[in-house]
Amino acid sequence: MSIRALIVDDSSVMRKIVERCLRQAGMDLGKVFEASNGAEGLALASVNTFDLILSDINMPVMDGLEFVRRLKEMDNAKNVPIVMITTEGGEKSVLEALSLGAKGYIRKPFTPDQVKEHVIPVLRSQS
């Protein structure tokens, strides 16, 4: 069964790169949903079901940490695995994202192999 993914990043270019990396990782992606900030991501998550969410942290309107915090309060989305993809790769950001419920963390810049290494185990742990 194909994977329904949500990619949240304020850069449309980055969203396309992440999607390409997921496909290069051999993932059977179905429709990929995109949001440019956490608020848009929450709106999509409230009316759709996802198997995987990838989110930037540093975004306008609503950042990735607040997005994860709110997502975990939603019954239909709280168990969806979340992987953070961000430039803010400090230990503090990593720990905060993980403590909020994110399952993984990828720091920009990244290679397709790094995306694969971080995302595949997260999906396997859910199945």
Add this chain to the structure above:
Amino acid sequence: MSAFTSSPAGRNSPPLDSWRLLLREAVKEVFSMMVGAEISVPGQADPPVVREVTGMVGLAGELCGVLCLRCSKSCASKIAAKMLAVPVTEAASHMSDAVGEICNMVAGNFKAKIDGLQDKCMLSVPTIIIGGDYEVFSPAVGDRIELPFLFEAEAIWIGLDVRS
């Protein structure tokens, strides 16, 4: 290594020589990993500064300043085309987004290379200026690193202004 060293005059000065190398490395890594293309350092004469597109990311905290990228519109479109894997003719509308994201990643990758700075320096969201008729004013005295690069025969200048 801390981000700054004390000078005899008491002013905290960044180690510019080592930071120049780290910034060059950060730029090359971002282009290699995220643009999918190599960026080179000019051999002898520096290329001209073309500032039709300027991307800027602010740094705040222990390291305070601005990182900027300046290039032509043609160059910015080529960067976007490579990142999206589409023809240049389809990439022009994405050039601002691409340049902003490159600035963001270069700044993040650079600060990640300096021990102890990662959690003590935050980045702003990028700002993009289209057009070259502008001047930049800063109230703070600081240091500047400027590095020229060549990407598909076009000049890219990366600047880092550090405020003390």
